[in-house]
Amino acid sequence: MDTCPLHNDKGNCVEIVPIFATLSPEELDEIGAITFDRIYQKGEAVYRAGERKGKLYLIHTGRVRVYRLSPDGKEQLIRIVGPGQFLGELSLFSTRPTTDYADASEEAELCMIEGERLKELMDAHPSIALKVMEELSRRLEDAESLIEDINLRSVGQRLARFLLGEATENHEFLLAMSKGDLASRLGMSQETLSRKLATFQERGLLELRGQRGIALLDMASLKAISDGDEE
Numbered sequence: 001m002d003t004c005p006l007h008n009d010k011g012n013c014v015e016i017v018p019i020f021a022t023l024s025p026e027e028l029d030e031i032g033a034i035t036f037d038r039i040y041q042k043g044e045a046v047y048r049a050g051e052r053k054g055k056l057y058l059i060h061t062g063r064v065r066v067y068r069l070s071p072d073g074k075e076q077l078i079r080i081v082g083p084g085q086f087l088g089e090l091s092l093f094s095t096r097p098t099t100d101y102a103d104a105s106e107e108a109e110l111c112m113i114e115g116e117r118l119k120e121l122m123d124a125h126p127s128i129a130l131k132v133m134e135e136l137s138r139r140l141e142d143a144e145s146l147i148e149d150i151n152l153r154s155v156g157q158r159l160a161r162f163l164l165g166e167a168t169e170n171h172e173f174l175l176a177m178s179k180g181d182l183a184s185r186l187g188m189s190q191e192t193l194s195r196k197l198a199t200f201q202e203r204g205l206l207e208l209r210g211q212r213g214i215a216l217l218d219m220a221s222l223k224a225i226s227d228g229d230e231e
Contacts, residue, residue, distance in 0.1 A: 013037070013060035013111040016084045019131035031121065037111045040064075040104035047088065050097045054115035057088045062108025065181060068100045077184035079142070080105065080177050089132055092118060105177070150187035153228070158186045159196050160226040163206065167216055175212040 014020050014031045023031070037060065040046060046064055047053050057064075059081050066078045066087055078100060081087050087102055092115045113121075122129040149158050162182070166173050175182060183193040200206050205222055207215040216222060 013058050013109070016060075017058050017086060018084065019086070019128055019135065021131070022127045023125065027125065031113070034117050035111045035113050037109055040108050040110060042104055042106050044104050046102040046104065046110065047098055049099055049101055052091065052095075052097050053088060054091050055088050056086055056092060056113045056115065056118050057102075058086050058111040058113070059083050060109040060111050063105045063176075064102050064108055064110070065105045065177070066100055066102050067184065075184050076187070077177075077181050078146075079139070079185075080181065082176070086135075089136060091115065092132075105181070146185075146187075155186075155188050155192060155196055156225050157228055158188070159193070159200070160222045162186060163214065163216060164219070164222055164226055166214075167219070171216040171219065172209075173214060175214065179212075 014028055014035060020028060020031065035058070040062075046057060049069070061083055063080055063082045064087060065080050068076050068078060070076070088098075091098055118128075122132075149161065153161070162185075166175075177185070179193060180190045183190040186193065188196075197206070197208060200222075201208055203218075203221070205216070205218045205225075207217060209215060
């Protein structure tokens, strides 16, 4: 069940969402007044394929995993969304049922805006609609890139491309998802991912640190693998 509307004394979550960045404090208060929040426990479903929710979900705290299931039950992770991001936007522009699933990957507080109320806001503030469309375009590009990776690139190439994309200035980072979710995202089994990570470590390409820590040690070789020049 949804709780009371969010107010500033609870840390209005709309303030951290980029699609509302151009609005004034008064306009943010207006949105906060029609926004409801709910805490989801780890593993709890936010929505399921086939449902007609018609809501925009804003992530205040925690993370939510969005995925699809094949007819034989195989899971394909689409993305992980965290604070300041949103999901459920496709249901605002289509009458068709939802085609994906969303679960809390950890305890998460989500803020919800009913679709009809959001459409009214879009009419009043076109910048919101533009920001939503920008995010939809980015997600479409990401989805097309994921399909290309799975269909055209080897396991090693996919993993190397991911690692290089996550690299920071000091070439160290923590995975933002579990290894199981990463394997699903890259279109491979968790066993295959673990073997490939172990192989990369044995070759001196990286160092695994704990459950999610990774330090990249040989960027040039990873780039060569990513480009398909070697495995």
